[in-house]
Amino acid sequence: MTDGPRVAVVGGGIAGALLAWRLSGHRVDVYTGPVRSDATAASGGLVRAFEADEAACRDALASLTELLGDARLREWAQYRESGSLYRLPAGDGETAAARVALIEQALPGSAEVIEPPHPLLAALGEPAVAVVERQAGNISPHALRNAALAHSGATVCPEPVAAVVADGVILADGQGRDYDAVVVSAGAWTPKLLAASGLPDPALRTKQIQYSVFPRAGSVDRPFVDDITGLYGRTFADGTLLLGLPGQRWDVDPSALTVDAPLATRVRQVAADVLGDRHTGAPDRIVVAADCYHGDPGLRLRPVPGGGSLFTFTGGSGGAAKTAVAASRTAASALLTRIDA
Numbered sequence: 395m396t397d398g399p400r401v402a403v404v405g406g407g408i409a410g411a412l413l414a415w416r417l418s419g420h421r422v423d424v425y426t427g428p429v430r431s432d433a434t435a436a437s438g439g440l441v442r443a444f445e446a447d448e449a450a451c452r453d454a455l456a457s458l459t460e461l462l463g464d465a466r467l468r469e470w471a472q473y474r475e476s477g478s479l480y481r482l483p484a485g486d487g488e489t490a491a492a493r494v495a496l497i498e499q500a501l502p503g504s505a506e507v508i509e510p511p512h513p514l515l516a517a518l519g520e521p522a523v524a525v526v527e528r529q530a531g532n533i534s535p536h537a538l539r540n541a542a543l544a545h546s547g548a549t550v551c552p553e554p555v556a557a558v559v560a561d562g563v564i565l566a567d568g569q570g571r572d573y574d575a576v577v578v579s580a581g582a583w584t585p586k587l588l589a590a591s592g593l594p595d596p597a598l599r600t601k602q603i604q605y606s607v608f609p610r611a612g613s614v615d616r617p618f619v620d621d622i623t624g625l626y627g628r629t630f631a632d633g634t635l636l637l638g639l640p641g642q643r644w645d646v647d648p649s650a651l652t653v654d655a656p657l658a659t660r661v662r663q664v665a666a667d668v669l670g671d672r673h674t675g676a677p678d679r680i681v682v683a684a685d686c687y688h689g690d691p692g693l694r695l696r697p698v699p700g701g702g703s704l705f706t707f708t709g710g711s712g713g714a715a716k717t718a719v720a721a722s723r724t725a726a727s728a729l730l731t732r733i734d735a
């Protein structure tokens with residue numbers, strides 16, 4: 395391939411890999427950096443359509459619908475249907491019903507609003523309202539990233555990028571490479587890379603995400619989010635149980651994360667309250683990683699102010715595994731339009 399614009403994608407997580415795959419047929423180099431534990435490798439991999447926020451729900455629904463309709467993507471992602479349960483506070487019934495109506499248009503028979511008494515609510519106490527999705531499930535974001543990269547036709551460059559400029563990238567040894575467009579899709583490393591390039595973006599921040607893995611699942615037979623306590627969880631194929639709570643460690647260095655011990659303790663306490671005593675034992679392991687958050691959350695292609703043909707494709711804000719399939723399609727088409735203009 396000798397013609398056409400040259401594109402650099404910096405970052406080979408699920409976002410960068412799927413973007414490269416969407417750009418198949420074009421001249422794309424993907425800079426993957428050193429092998430390390432990124433958000434894609436650590437991700438819980440829960441994919442569902444329901445989100446209380448309408449824009450987030452539309453993003454997740456578009457991705458899930460495309461995933462379910464494409465056998466190749468399901469295989470790449472190792473999709474397993476598990477269903478999901480999302481408990482909401484009293485008073486959110488109208489929001490739940492509106493989002494379920496949206497989901498039902500694309501995936502008829504998949505979602506419903508339930509209220510107590512209902513057998514599915516027993517494990518989570520007595521919620522005011524909950525959304526149950528049948529066609530939600532688990533994927534391996536790591537497997538999907540690897541398959542997308544392998545099928546993208548892109549050139550994979552393992553060198554880490556030290557800085558980006560309007561028309562190219564600069565490697566650690568000072569070598570510059572020219573491109574017609576550069577997309578920084580380096581997840582939680584994005585804010586630091588932009589700052590090192592003299593192009594800080596105050597809308598992008600990093601946040602640590604942490605979950606604990608417990609030896610046995612007990613009664614948790616489907617992934618759940620409990621919006622009232624913040625507790626979320628899912629059972630892995632080997633029977634171990636992931637449980638987590640939102641943390642508050644902002645602006646972390648993604649290469650130097652440590653376990654938030656008080657948060658891990660709170661997970662055990664809240665799990666005991668919500669699920670019962672059988673989940674209060676010590677976890678087998680605690681998984682820590684970081685993600686990139688945007689003030690207007692969502693995995694989207696955004697121009698870097700003052701950056702010429704420089705863009706970011708990040709900002710999934712802790713949820714890009716469930717939106718990356720559709721977001722990468724939209725981003726690739728927006729990028730090609732910008733380059734051609």
Ligand SMILES: Cc1cc2nc3c(=O)[nH]c(=O)nc-3n(C[C@H](O)[C@H](O)[C@H](O)COP(=O)(O)OP(=O)(O)OC[C@H]3O[C@@H](n4cnc5c(N)ncnc54)[C@H](O)[C@@H]3O)c2cc1C
Pocket residue numbers: 404405406407408409410425426427428429430432433434435436437438439440441535553554555556579580581582583584587603604605681682683684685707708709710711712713714715716717
């Ligand atoms: C613990 C955890 C659990 C999660 N669970 C879920 C879930 O259940 N469902 C859901 O929808 N979402 C979940 N998420 C969110 C989702 O996994 C992330 O939003 C998504 O993986 C982000 O992908 P990414 O490609 O943007 O970033 P990353 O996966 O972090 O990839 C960024 C890549 O850029 C590379 N890189 C960095 N700097 C450079 C450089 N200078 N040069 C070259 N390469 C570089 C890194 O090595 C890395 O491979 C979770 C996230 C975490 C952390």
